[in-house]
Amino acid sequence: MGANALYVNTTGDYNAAMGMNALAANITGDFNTAMGANALYANTTGNYNSAMGASALYANTTGRWNSAMGANALYVNTTGRWNSAMGMNALAANITGDFNTAMGASSGSTITTGSNLTCLGYNAQPSAANATNQVTLGDSLVTSLRCQVALTVLSDARDKTNISELTTGLDFINELNPILFNRDNRDWYDDKKSDGSKALKNYDIGFLAQEVVKLEDKYEKRLGIVNQSVPEKLEMTYEKFIPIIVKAIQELSEKIDNIGK
Secondary structure, X not given: OOOOOOOOOOOXXXXXXXXXXXXXXXXXXXXXXXXXXXXXXXXXXXXXXXXXXXXXXXOOOOOOOOEXXXXXXXXXXXXXXXXXXXXXXXXXXXXXXXXXXXXXXXXOOOOOOOEEEEEEOOOOOOOOOOOEEEEEEOOOOOOOOOOOOOOOOXXXXXXXXXOOXXXXXXXXXXXXXXXXXXXXXXXXXXXXXXXXXXXXXXXXXXXXXXXXXXXXXXXXXXXXXXXXOOOOOOEEOHHHHHHHHHHHHHHHHHHHHOOOO
């Protein structure tokens, strides 16, 4: 239904198209649904795709099992599979990435070849366009992550190997430099220092990732506190300080017990 909808279809079966140029290039693709002008426009042999919104899955050719809802959602996807996008421009730059889920306007819009990524919220983006296996909640303006209960993390001994005692403790903690600051988020891939123009009003506390990297290099490079996969945006896992703090307390306790002996 619509000018040029399913225009060149030859043997493709069980397709539904509504809107100008919807599924216009489809030849043998089966079980596709396109609703909106230019939805699934370039699809030729891709199967089981669903597109709703102007130019949703526009460039898809052979990609399969994709779902897009919103104008330009999964716009340049060509061969990517098992992707789900909801919101205008969601996963708009994805080309060959698989198993991605984006919900929210422009969410996951920087992903190109990355796979198994989940982005929830307006403009939520992973650490890099080719990142894998990440979950991102919200954009850089989010100031708190709230939940009624504490986060539960899998920690079964049966899922761990190469187990050894952690030796990094009190000396590492004593060299940490706790700071008070205002967050001033730069553009995502800008490697220049923030200029204060986007500073949030609320103060925050923490550490400087660059300083923690130096401590990791000095004491134990395998600690993995700082994620350096994207040099423009260093990330830290604060939870990993807990075992080090426990080790430091144990060392301090031993020192106290030995006083006067």
